[in-house]
C-alpha cells in the first residue's frame with residue numbers, strides 16, 4: 001500500500017510530480033512521527049484546524065420541526081504541511097464536514113461542537129481560506145486561459161507585475177494538465193466546451209493561484225481518470241508539503257496511488273467516524289478490528305466496501321451495519337483516537353490570529369471585473385444579444401402599427417399606447433436577462449466567499465460593464481421607433497425619450513439584481529421579479545388613474561415608489577407638452593392642448609419638469625444598487641453572527 005512515507009522518505013531528496021522537496025523542508029512531528037513541515041504559526045500564515053465533537057443536524061421536515069443527524073460527533077484535525085482525506089460512502093457526510101469546517105453550512109443546518117483555527121474560535125470565511133466546491137461555478141463564456149488569468153488579476157497583489165501574474169496563471173494551468181485546452185471555452189450544456197473533469201481542474205486552478213494557507217476541496221478528482229487524479233492530487237500534495245499549506249479534501253474512490261498521497265484519513269460512515277488518523281495506519285486498524293484488507297486490494301476500496309450498506313440487502317446489509325458498529329466501537333476505544341485527541345490538543349496550543357492574504361487593490365478589481373463581465377455579456381447570447389434582436393423586431397412592429405401618427409384626437413390614444421408599451425412592456429422584457437445574471441451571481445458568491453473581491457467592486461464592475469450593452473438595447477429601438485412613428489419632433493425630445501428608456505432598462509436591471517440577491521434561483525427569481533414589476537406597473541397611475549387608486553398601500557406608498565409612475569409620466573410629458581390636438585368630430589371641442597391631456601385626462605403631476613422625473617428614476621437606480629450591496633452585506637454579517645452564537649453555545653464544556 002502506498003503511504004506518505006513511500007512518497008516522502010524522511011531525510012531523502014524526493015521527486016514528487018516533477019518537483020523536488022528537500023530534506024531540509026521536512027521535520028518529524030514529535031507526536032505522531034510523521035513527516036511534516038514544521039511551521040511557526042506566528043511567523044507565517046500556516047493554519048492548524050481542530051474540531052471536537054462536531055455534530056450537524058438538518059431540519060428533516062420543517063413543519064414538524066424534526067431534525068436529522070448528518071454528523072455524529074466528529075473529532076479531528078488538519079495539520080499544516082499535510083493532506084487530510086475525508087472518505088466514506090456517498091451521502092455519509094463528507095461535504096457536510098467540509099462545509100462545517102469552512103463555516104459554510106446551509107441555513108437549515110444546526111451545528112454544535114468546537115472548531116478551532118490556530119487555537120481560536122475564529123471565522124473562516126472571506127479570504128482566510130479557499131474552497132473548491134463540488135459544483136463548478138465558472139464563467140462558461142471564457143477560455144481556460146482567460147478564466148484563470150482574470151482570477152489571477154483579481155486575487156494576486158498589485159505589487160506583482162502583470163507578466164508575473166500571467167506566468168503564475170500559466171503555471172497553475174500546466175500544473176493541472178490543462179495546457180492543451182488553454183484556449184478552449186469552458187462552455188455549458190448549450191455550448192459544449194470542457195469536460196466535467198477539465199472544469200474541475202479549472203476550479204482548482206482558480207483557488208490555488210494564491211497558494212492559500214487553508215484549502216478545502218470537495219471531490220477534486222471527480223470526473224478524472226486515475227492518472228489525471230494522481231497528477232492533480234500530487235500537485236496538491238506538493239503544495240501542502242513544500243510550503244506548509246493545510247489541505248482537506250473529500251474523495252470518493254481514490255486509486256492506490258492517490259491514496260498513497262494522503263497523510264491523514266477521516267473515514268466516515270453515515271455520519272459516524274470509523275477511523276481518524278494516519279492514512280497509512282488505517283490498514284492496521286482494520287486488521288485489528290477483524291476486517292483486514294486482502295493482499296493486493298486497493299485499501300480505499302476495501303474500507304468503503306466494508307462500511308457501505310446502501311446496496312446490500314438482508315444478511316449482507318446486516319453484516320455492513322455490524323461492521324460499522326464494530327469499527328466505531330473499536331475506533332473509540334483505540335489508541336488511534338487517543339493520538340488524535342493528543343494531536344488536536346497540541347495543535348490548539350499554537351495561538352495565532354488568522355491572516356487574510358494580500359490581495360489585489362480595489363480599483364484594479366473594479367477594472368478587471370468590468371472587463372471580465374463585459375466580455376461575458378458580449379459572448380453570452382442570453383445576456384443582451386438576443387434581447388437586442390427581439391427589441392429591434394418589436395421596434396419595427398411598432399413602426400408598422402403606428403406609422404406616422406397625426407395630430408388628431410385619436411392620436412392621443414395612439415401616443416399613450418406607444419408610451420405605455422415602451423415604458424411598460426419593453427422594460428418588462430429586460431427580465432429576460434435574469435437567468436444569465438443568476439449564473440453571474442453564483443460565480444460572485446463563490447468568489448466572494450473565497451475572498452477574491454468584495455461586493456462593492458462586483459456591483460461597480462457589473463454596472464459599468466452592462467452600461468454600453470443597455471445603451472445599445474435602448475438606442476437601437478429608440479432610433480428605429482421615434483422618427484418612423486412620428487413622435488414629438490425635436491432633438492431634445494428624442495434625447496429625453498432615449499434617456500428615459502435607458503433609465504427604464506437600468507431600473508429593471510437593478511431591481512432584478514436585488515431580487516437575485518434574495519431569491520438566487522432563476523425560475524423563482526423571474527416569477528418574483530415579474531410579480532414586483534407587474535405590481536409597480538399596475539400602481540403606476542395609468543391602468544387606474546392616480547385619484548382612483550385605493551389610498552392605503554396602493555397609493556401610499558406604492559404609487560409614489562413605483563418607478564413606472566415616473567418613467568411613464570416622463571414619457572408623456574415629453575410627448576404631450578407643447579403639442580395641440582385637432583378635433584375632426586363635431587361633439588368635441590375643436591382642439592385640446594397636450595398640457596390639458598396630461599392634467600385632466602391622465603391626471604399627471606405637471607407641476608414639475610420631465611427632467612425631475614428622469615432624475616428620480618436614475619436616483620432609484622442608485623438606491624437599488626445600494627440596496628443590493630446592503631442585502632449582501634447584511635447576509636454576510638448575519639449568517640456568521642448566527643453561527644458564532646451557535647458556536648459559543650457549543651463552547652460550553654463537553655461532557656465526555
Ligand SMILES: Nc1ncnc2c1ncn2[C@@H]1O[C@H](COP(=O)(O)OP(=O)(O)OP(=O)(O)O)[C@@H](O)[C@H]1O
Pocket residue numbers: 058059070088089090091092093094095096097106107108109252
Ligand atoms: N442542508 C441540508 N438539508 C437537508 N439534508 C442535507 C443537507 N445537507 C446535507 N444533507 C443530507 O446529508 C447527507 C450527507 O450529505 P453530504 O453532501 O455531506 O454527503 P457526501 O458524503 O458529501 O455525499 P457525496 O459523496 O454523494 O457527495 C445526505 O443524505 C444529504 O441529503
